[in-house]
Amino acid sequence: MARVRMNITGIDRVLGEISRYDLSVTTRLSEQVKASGKQIVKEAKRRVNKRSGNLRRNIKFKMSRDKLTGWVTLRSNGFYGHFLEFGTVKLSARPFMAPAAEAAKADYQRGVQQAIRGARP
Numbered sequence: 001m002a003r004v005r006m007n008i009t010g011i012d013r014v015l016g017e018i019s020r021y022d023l024s025v026t027t028r029l030s031e032q033v034k035a036s037g038k039q040i041v042k043e044a045k046r047r048v049n050k051r052s053g054n055l056r057r058n059i060k061f062k063m064s065r066d067k068l069t070g071w072v073t074l075r076s077n078g079f080y081g082h083f084l085e086f087g088t089v090k091l092s093a094r095p096f097m098a099p100a101a102e103a104a105k106a107d108y109q110r111g112v113q114q115a116i117r118g119a120r121p
Contacts, residue, residue, distance in 0.1 A: 028115035030067035036108040037061040037070040043100035044072065048084070055081050059097075072097065 038061060045056045058078030063070045074081040087093030 025116055026068070028118065029112065030063075032108065032111035032115050033068060033070045034061075034063060035111065036104050037063070037072060039104045039107065040072045040097075040100045043103050044096050047096035047100055048081075049094060049096075054078060055084070072101070 041059055041061045044059050048056050048059070050056065055074070055078045058075040058081070059072065060075055061070060061072050081097070083091060084094045085097055086095075
């Protein structure tokens with residue numbers, strides 16, 4: 001059996017470039033997650049019933065530790081938000097979160113594509 005031996009020069013530089021590219025993509029994606037989360041919060045607050053303002057004040061955005069995942073949530077003082085979003089037997093649905101997320105979807109997708117394409121090491 002024949003053996004082939006290869007000596008690759010500059011591999012450390014290549015690995016360094018890949019690492020910097022990965023950091024660049026991660027940073028850009030994190031910025032996009034944050035921007036989209038804030039956009040959803042703003043849109044949900046605009047769409048929600050403004051009766052007392054309590055529900056509006058309790059719509060918040062949180063990010064994961066790795067900064068690549070985000071959640072738009074209702075704090076406990078806004079516990080009744082799901083009744084409005086989905087309705088009850090006696091109350092017809094008045095969604096505000098799902099339409100807000102749908103409104104931000106195209107911008108999010110475009111931002112992720114730009115983050116990946118535009119990342120530079």
